[in-house]
Amino acid sequence: MTDELRQLQIQQLTLIQGTEGLMSTCSKKKIRDHPDALMNADGRRLLRLGRELVDVSIKFTIAFRDANNAQLLTPKEYRELGDQNLRAQKISSRAIRVIQ
Numbered sequence: 572m573t574d575e576l577r578q579l580q581i582q583q584l585t586l587i588q589g590t591e592g593l594m595s596t597c598s599k600k601k602i603r604d605h606p607d608a609l610m611n612a613d614g615r616r617l618l619r620l621g622r623e624l625v626d627v628s629i630k631f632t633i634a635f636r637d638a639n640n641a642q643l644l645t646p647k648e649y650r651e652l653g654d655q656n657l658r659a660q661k662i663s664s665r666a667i668r669v670i671q
Contacts, residue, residue, distance in 0.1 A: 572648055576638050579631040580652065583659050586624040590662050593617040594669045614670055621666040628659045 597613050635652055638644050644652070 572643060572652075573634065573638050576631070576634040576652070579627060579634055580655065583624070583627050583631050583655065586620060586627055587655075587659055587662055590617065590620045590624055590666050593620060594662075594666055597669050617666055618670055621663055621670070624659055624663050624666070628656065628663065631656060631659070 593613060593616055597617050635656060639649060
C-alpha cells in the first residue's frame with residue numbers, strides 16, 4: 572500500500588467517525604423543534620464534514636484504483652479498503668438525507 576493511500580485511509584476514517592457522530596446528534600433533533608443556533612451550527616458542521624468526506628473519498632478512490640492497478644494491494648487490503656470506501660459513500664448519502 573502506498574503512503575498516500577494510507578494517509579487518505581486515515582483521513583477518511585476520521586471523517587467517517589465525525590460525520591457519524593454529527594448525524595446522530597442532528598437526527599435526534601428536528602429544526603422545527605429546535606430552531607436555535609446550536610441546531611443550525613450542527614447542521615452546518617455536518618454539511619462541511621460531508622463535503623470533506625466526499626472530497627477525500629474521491630482522492631481515496633483514485634489512489635485505491637491506482638494501487639490496485641499497480642498490484643500493490645494484497646487481497647485482504649483490497650477487501651478492507653473497498654469496504655471502507657463503500658461505507659464512506661453510504662455515510663455521505665445518509666448525511667445529505669439527515670441535513671434535508
